[in-house]
Amino acid sequence: MKSHFMDLLVSLILVISMGCIVSGGDPTQGFTPVPLTAANFALQKPYDIPLDERYSYKDGVHKLWVYADDKPHDPSSNTQPRTEIRIKGLDYHSGVWQFEGYGFVPNGTSGATVAQIHGAAKGATTLILRIYNGNMRYYDGALVAEDMYDKWFRLNIIHNVDRGFVTVFINGEKRFKVKDQGPGDLYFKCGVYAAPADISYYMESMWRDIKIYKK
Template sequence: MKREECELVQKEENKHTSSSFRYPTLGFISLPLNRSYHNIQKPLDVPEDQRYSFCDGVHKCRVYSTNKPHTLTSLTKPCTEIAIHLRGYNYSSGVWQFEGYGYVPAGTSGVCIMQVFGATSPHASTLMLRVYNGTLMYYRSTVLIDEIYDKWFRVNVVHDADASKVKVYIDGYLKLEADGRGGTSHAFKCGVYALEGDSFCMELRWRGIKVLKKRD
């Protein structure tokens, strides 16, 4: 190996042994994941292929602020989300993890891009990752990344349902540890879910989505 290559390898090793860098999937088992484990929640008056596509390994979700909710009885804003809640992936116990690579196009704002659904009333979710004007946030209380537009980033969300704790890693770095919000049933969702201050068009891309569970 050339000297320059050795130096690059050493720099990468040094970076990954930083006190804040982690391998969050260590100790977890990657579970099967295909279309039979999730469905697409999208505006009820629009065909799925106008709001969601899966091509070359990339999930593309889009919604407009003027769209309808995903059900007739829903009181929420419009969404196009991959809801991973079928075939036993709607869970009530254990330590579960979501992993995926997200991409937020510039202009998308006022939107939830990933959530751990399910909580104790009056809450509906245990965790939300939101984007406001290019800033990635935990709800509206904690900034995780200042500039998130137009680049791929890796997301790992760990939910300990038994201890009611959540952790968020971005590109391998621990960005958040927080208490959960209770609840007896949870599921991972990712995509675009309009919130207050939403932009007219909201779009998100996901690739490499995985669901993992901690080894017993």
């Protein structure tokens, strides 16, 4: 009996060491994937610069970058510079929706929004996830995750509009939950969008395997 227990214990240790056990489970369980085409990926970039000077797509990876002194995305806008993917054609107003993507932020990018839910009852956004000095924060406040530089991470954002909550998962682990900003014309975005203050001169993020799910 003791020998059998030891064999099981050794097997479990080997499984963990091989990375076969993933903490936190799968946030997409119970959700239905929404088909995406190239038409669903709308690019926003400084209005006076060609797209290929702020965006590239190669081997399934979207690379987006912007500089602190770039123009906004529209001549009539007073917002900060951005290069972002806006998930188009899947705006939502109710139900439970989820964004999934694998992101990468290089060392040095700071004060940049890398993912967001745009739209709210009051204000422009429901959720902002920013990188400050390698840490991910909710707007410029609550800490969501640490040590995000120079590594691919899986980001899942679940928005339960009917119950009024947003939940953030990093690498399958629930890291943050917050009350949303009320109903609105809602959609997901990712890329780099300069914060109002404390930004690096150069900002960059990369994204791959972007998916949308719903219940």
